[in-house]
Amino acid sequence: MRFIRSIAIVTILPAGLVTAWWFVSLGSDNFFWPPLRDILGTVPSTWLEGRLQADVGPSLLRLAVGYLLALLIGVPTGLAIGLSTPLRQYCEPVFEFLRSIPPPVLVPVIILFAGIGDTMKVVVIAFGCVWPILLNSVEGARAIDEVLHDTTRIYRLSPVSRFRHLLLRGASPHIVTGARQALSIAVILVVISEMFAASNGLGFTIVQFQRSFAIPQMWSGILLLGAIGVTLAFVFRLVENRVLAWYFGLRRKQ
Incomplete structure (x- = not known):
């Protein structure tokens, strides 16, 4: 019963917005604002006949590689910086400068070094994603109680055990x-x-639809992009609940 109620709470607002969009746009004759019925009608012929593999697949692969690269760089670097006050003070101005640069602005510069292939796109994604991961890792390392650090040293835990059970956790x-x-x-x-x-x-396909004035197809791409974002957020929430089960349980007991 609790699970059904949670699903209802999550879906009620999106369902209401889609229903409102359907009826508001039902009689629309605006070329740039077609009825939602026409937009959804283009989905099978636009995306289910080869484009999922040709366009959506490469996008998801680039996203995954860039995101994982940001995790591999941001987490260990952030934890190392968070453990050292002098290192954090030294790096903080540089990090604040770099994180303030919007990644799209660097695309022309990255093209000069990485070309126009997948490498450029992965670098852009990784550069934009690494900063929230790195800076939150720094704060996470700083937030660990010094008493716990002293306790692990007194009990002579190995560096690997200290990293796994104290720092990373x-x-x-x-x-x-x-x-x-x-x-x-x-x-x-x-x-x-x-x-x-x-x-x-x-992204390439949506722009091509826009330039060729295939407006319903363009809107269907935007809706597909939103659906991918929702799906990724849902998967992330499942992983988060699994990884941080101990943390959520601790908070419920407080």
Whole structure:
């Protein structure tokens, strides 16, 4: 019963918005604002006849590689910086400068070094995603109680055990928060990166539809992009509940 109620709460607002869009646009004769019925009617012929593999597949692969690369760089770097006050003070101005640069602005520069292929798109995604992961990892390392650090030293835990059971576990709520923020950024950047010198991908296809005035198909691509974002957020929530089960249980007991 609780699960059904949770599903109802999550779906009631999207269902209401879709229903309102359906009836508001039902009699629309605006070329740029077609009825939702016409938009949904283009989905099978537009996306289910080859484009899922030709365009959506490459986009998801680029997103996954760039996102994982950001995790591999951001988490260990952030934890190392968070453990050292002098290192954090030294790096903080540089990080604040770099994180303030919008990744799309760097696309022309990255093209000069990485070309116009998948490498450029992965680098753009990784650059935009690494900052929330790295900075939240820094804060997670800083938030660990010094008493716990002293306790692990007194009991002579090995460096591997200290990293696994104290540092990584203690900072994991902050790391997951940064990873959640980075996932939303990754979805945005994969589309933006595919608008520059691309030959496939979801962003490329949406722009092509817009330039050829295939407006219903363009809107269907935007809806598909939103559906992908919702699906990724749902999968992330499942992983988060699994990884942080101990943390949520601790909070419920407080």
